[in-house]
Amino acid sequence: MTSTADLTPHGNYADYVTGAPVADTAAPDGPIAERWDRRRFEAKLVNPANRRKHTIIVVGTGLAGGAAGATLAEQGYHVEQFCYQDSPRRAHSIAAQGGINAAKNYRNDGDSVHRLFYDTVKGGDFRARESNVHRLAQISVEIIDQCVAQGVPFAREYGGLLDTRSFGGVQVSRTFYARGQTGQQLLLGAYQALSRQIAAGSVAMHPRTEMLDVIVVDGRARGIVARDLITGKIDTYFADAVVLATGGYGNVFYLSTNAMNSNATAVWRAHRRGAYFANPCFT
Known part of the structure; x- marks a missing residue:
């Protein structure tokens, strides 16, 4: 599952970071081949000099989360990254073949x-x-x-x-x-890009940390509540935007090739706070 700042499909975090009106909740209109080019052109951009003033939380370190965290950090944002594995390399994206x-x-x-x-x-x-x-x-x-x-x-x-x-x-x-080993090699590529940003101080990595809840302010995700799985300590983290890259619906089905901890808890916690939930049969 991937979601963005306003917890609605197709939201653009840049719209929120710059204080623009809430992104619309539907896909862009017009000819299908032109929709996203026009949407990307019309989106308000954040000046590179201002990106360092903003913090973005990324939950998940698979192919989506790892690549998002590395890319956002390379662009100049400060990223707080969370995963409940002991290392981003343990994300279930590694199983794709x-x-x-x-x-x-x-x-x-x-x-x-x-x-x-x-x-x-x-x-x-x-x-x-x-x-x-x-x-x-x-x-x-x-x-x-x-x-x-x-x-x-x-x-x-x-x-x-x-x-x-x-x-x-x-x-x-x-x-x-x-x-x-395609999934494994892709994940290692994203992981080394993320590791470079961790070493540069642009990404603060929180391994063995589980998201317990999403903090929603005026319909927008502004932070998360997370628990350290080693000590049990519960902390609150705030940011300008939240990216949820927490994986698929997984083991809600009796027969599944997903890892046992791919259990849709993050999907459910976001849905409980107002995120739209669709197509659970596509895993």
Whole structure:
């Protein structure tokens, strides 16, 4: 689960940090191929000189949380990062195996952002949110570049170019992979980027700490209540924005390949405070 400052879908933390009106609660309107480009252009930006004045809480250190914490810290924000494992490397993202899809079209076999969008919506039995899926297809190209820059050892062809394979019944070869360890290698890439920011003092890491509740002020998440799992001490942390990257619904199902502690407690605690909750059957 990923949520942002106003606990509504598609909220933009930059809107809140700059004191702008609350982000709207629906996807942008207009042609689907233009929605997010226009949304990103219209969003109010935070001046780089002002970012150091703001603190952002990131709960979770998997692929979403680790990458978010590292990126926000690189941009100049102060980040308070929380995970209930003893190390960010223990996040359940490590269990992903098959690969990661991106519309790079390295094989020149007709792939494109639109085709990745179409295949993903079709693969989801036309129940996925199309606006979100198109945004995912758009940024897939940049995600691969970011992972390579972080040192992820993707499989390569003999000439040194990134290799791809067909995966999941699609018609083109678009899956980037690292043997059967794609999730592990991606997580280690995000972890070393996060570790660099921890060493620089931009990220304060709180391992073995569980989020007990979300602090909501005027409909916006402004902090969390967390418990140290070693000492049992309960503390309150405040920030300008909160990013929840706490994983999926997991072991609410009897049969699940998720780790036993992927138990949806953070999802439930956010929902109890007003976060929208949708599609629990997609795990």
